[in-house]
Amino acid sequence: MKPDLHRYLRSAREAMxxxxxxxxxxxxxxxxxxxxxxxxxxxKHLAAMEVGYFADxxxxxxxxxxxxxxxxxEPNADMWATAEESVEDITGLYRRACAHADATIDALxxxxxxxxxxxxxxxxxxxxxxxxxxxxxxxxxxxxxxDIVRELVDGAAGLRPTNDxxxxxxxxxxxxxxxxxxxxxxx
Numbered sequence: 166m167k168p169d170l171h172r173y174l175r176s177a178r179e180a181m182x183x184x185x186x187x188x189x190x191x192x193x194x195x196x197x198x199x200x201x202x203x204x205x206x207x208x209k210h211l212a213a214m215e216v217g218y219f220a221d222x223x224x225x226x227x228x229x230x231x232x233x234x235x236x237x238x239e240p241n242a243d244m245w246a247t248a249e250e251s252v253e254d255i256t257g258l259y260r261r262a263c264a265h266a267d268a269t270i271d272a273l274x275x276x277x278x279x280x281x282x283x284x285x286x287x288x289x290x291x292x293x294x295x296x297x298x299x300x301x302x303x304x305x306x307x308x309x310x311x312d313i314v315r316e317l318v319d320g321a322a323g324l325r326p327t328n329d330x331x332x333x334x335x336x337x338x339x340x341x342x343x344x345x346x347x348x349x350x351x352x
Contacts, residue, residue, distance in 0.1 A: 166275065166294075167270070167274075167275050167293075167294075170294070170297040170298065170301065171267070171270050173301050174270075174297060174300055174301050175267075177304035177305045178211075178259075178263055180305075180308045180311075180324055180325055181207065181211060181304060181307065181308045181311055182208065182256060182259065184204055184308070184311040184314070184315045184321075185204050185205065185208065185252065185256065186326075188204070188315075188318060188319070190251070190252055192318045192319070193205040193246075193252055194206075194245070194246060195318065196245075197314050197317045197318070198314070201241075201244065201245060202244075202310055202314055203245060204311055204315065205245070205246045205252060206243075206244040206246060207307045207311050208255055208259050209233075209243055209244070209246055209255050210243045210244050210307065211259060211262075211303070211304060212255070212263075213234055213243045213262075214300065214304075215259070215262035215263055215265070215266045215300070216229075216231075216262045216265065217283075218266075218281070218296045218299065218300055219265065219266035219269040219270065219296065220265055220266070221282070222279035222280060222281050222282075222291065222296060223269055223273065223279035223296075225265070225272075227265050229261070231243070266300075269293075270297065273293045274293065275292060275293050276292055276293070276294065277293045278290055278291065278293075279291055279292075279293070279296070281296075
């Protein structure tokens with residue numbers, strides 16, 4: 166079971182980082198929703214989550230601290246990259262955080278317990294199994310956000326370069342059809 170869960174987490178991570186490939190520093194930072202969702206911010210956030218859930222929760226220090234996660238940090242500071250934080254800085258941090266998480270996953274049994282300090286007291290004690298499921302959901306949720314944001318940036322869509330998992334469709338015609346159907350419901 167643990168190898169299956171780990172494989173799903175790794176797959177979601179790969180999908181997430183692929184969404185940044187080939188884009189300019191501007192395009193990976195562009196806020197494309199009213200709440201500021203951007204590709205590099207999603208990766209930065211996920212790096213913090215990997216550390217929080219697989220390092221801090223299980224008492225396995227990561228060795229790097231994030232000023233942007235401190236109590237005096239700006240709200241939502243983990244969801245965007247400053248001009249001083251390069252794409253390489255953030256993706257490198259994510260790779261290091263994932264490698265540390267992988268070491269935790271490899272070292273512990275699924276029944277191993279830890280404590281998530283920011284969760285309510287009645288739910289704080291968790292197992293590696295629960296954290297793996299949580300992080301698969303968290304990473305896939307944000308990969309879904311990244312799918313939409315990347316499509317808005319340059320039209321690229323799909324799961325990964327070798328398997329886009331998309332049907333062969335004339336997308337402009339399909340889009341026009343859906344727009345027409347939506348407008349028909351207003352009448």
